[in-house]
Amino acid sequence: MSELPGIVVTGASGRMGQMLIRTVAASEACRLVGATVREGHDWIGRDVGEAMGGAALGVTVTDDALEAFSHAQAVIDFTSPAATVEFAGLAAQARCVHVIGTTGMGEDDLARIAAAARHATIIRAGNMSLGVNLLMKLTRMVASALDADYDIEIVEAHHNRKVDAPSGTALMLGEAAADGRGMRLADVRDAARDGITGARKRGDIGFSAIRGGDIIGEHDVIFAGEGERLVLRHVASDRSLFAKGAVKAALWGQGKKPGEYDMLDVLGL
Numbered sequence: 001m002s003e004l005p006g007i008v009v010t011g012a013s014g015r016m017g018q019m020l021i022r023t024v025a026a027s028e029a030c031r032l033v034g035a036t037v038r039e040g041h042d043w044i045g046r047d048v049g050e051a052m053g054g055a056a057l058g059v060t061v062t063d064d065a066l067e068a069f070s071h072a073q074a075v076i077d078f079t080s081p082a083a084t085v086e087f088a089g090l091a092a093q094a095r096c097v098h099v100i101g102t103t104g105m106g107e108d109d110l111a112r113i114a115a116a117a118r119h120a121t122i123i124r125a126g127n128m129s130l131g132v133n134l135l136m137k138l139t140r141m142v143a144s145a146l147d148a149d150y151d152i153e154i155v156e157a158h159h160n161r162k163v164d165a166p167s168g169t170a171l172m173l174g175e176a177a178a179d180g181r182g183m184r185l186a187d188v189r190d191a192a193r194d195g196i197t198g199a200r201k202r203g204d205i206g207f208s209a210i211r212g213g214d215i216i217g218e219h220d221v222i223f224a225g226e227g228e229r230l231v232l233r234h235v236a237s238d239r240s241l242f243a244k245g246a247v248k249a250a251l252w253g254q255g256k257k258p259g260e261y262d263m264l265d266v267l268g269l
């Protein structure tokens, strides 16, 4: 019988990194074979389960990503744009499926990931949950049914440690809304209102970001018309939601041709 796919988790000490370690270790469909952290991190050389304050998991934390990837079939990566771009090259070299949850990527980062996807299977999504990916489909549908008399506003709320705004999810929802209207988000995006902004421009898609406490992730897509308002909402109440989606993506990616995929592909939506 062949072995279960081996998975490496990058950024193992992070909020999502620790959640992913627990999720992969508990899965009956894959094995945890590696855990990486930044160079100089004080977890290096320790068992990752113990470093997290729990039972040993038999995996030693390392900062040698390429060596760790070379023993794996998939890498799950929720870190930072700079780290993810580097890992994309290393995962391609090691012929691993690369699941990317990292948000806040710039044009340049995305171009480098697209280049890596010429040789590697990459699955990237700003949100790995079933609910948000369904919400994208609904958003596209409603945006195409309602004309620009309905102003589209996307409001997102996250914990006070989040470093990027608008969230990756909000941008995915914005892309879906723009697509539903036959527009490019770049042409209608309004994400920075402050001061005397002038009246709202018809057809724009607005973004607002709330940051506070331990909010895991909440997204509203508002269609505001005259005399009525339609609100589509997703609330994440447990980070394991994202980790389970990422594991599903890593397993789905096994044997897939090189290219860039998303969670709509994984979930068959």
Ligand SMILES: NC(=O)C1=CN([C@@H]2O[C@H](COP(=O)(O)OP(=O)(O)OC[C@H]3O[C@@H](n4cnc5c(N)ncnc54)[C@H](OP(=O)(O)O)[C@@H]3O)[C@@H](O)[C@H]2O)C=CC1
Residues within 6 Å of the ligand: 010, 011, 012, 013, 014, 015, 016, 017, 037, 038, 039, 041, 078, 079, 080, 082, 083, 100, 101, 102, 103, 104, 125, 126, 127, 128, 129, 168, 242
């Ligand atoms: N797609 C999805 O479903 C979801 C996406 N996310 C995204 O995942 C990312 C991580 O979120 P979260 O876990 O909350 O953040 P954290 O800050 O808790 O974790 C990030 C981890 O990445 C590590 N890291 C950052 N830069 C580097 C680098 N250059 N080299 C090596 N390691 C690095 C950090 O290490 P150190 O602490 O040493 O800097 C840390 O361990 C964010 O972009 C977030 O938006 C989050 C949840 C769901």
Ligand SMILES: O=C(O)C1=N[C@H](C(=O)O)C[C@H](O)C1
Residues within 6 Å of the ligand: 103, 126, 127, 158, 159, 162, 166, 167, 168, 169, 170, 216, 217, 218
């Ligand atoms: O940083 C987070 O926490 C989250 N980030 C993702 C995003 O930017 O949309 C997904 C989720 O909302 C949590």
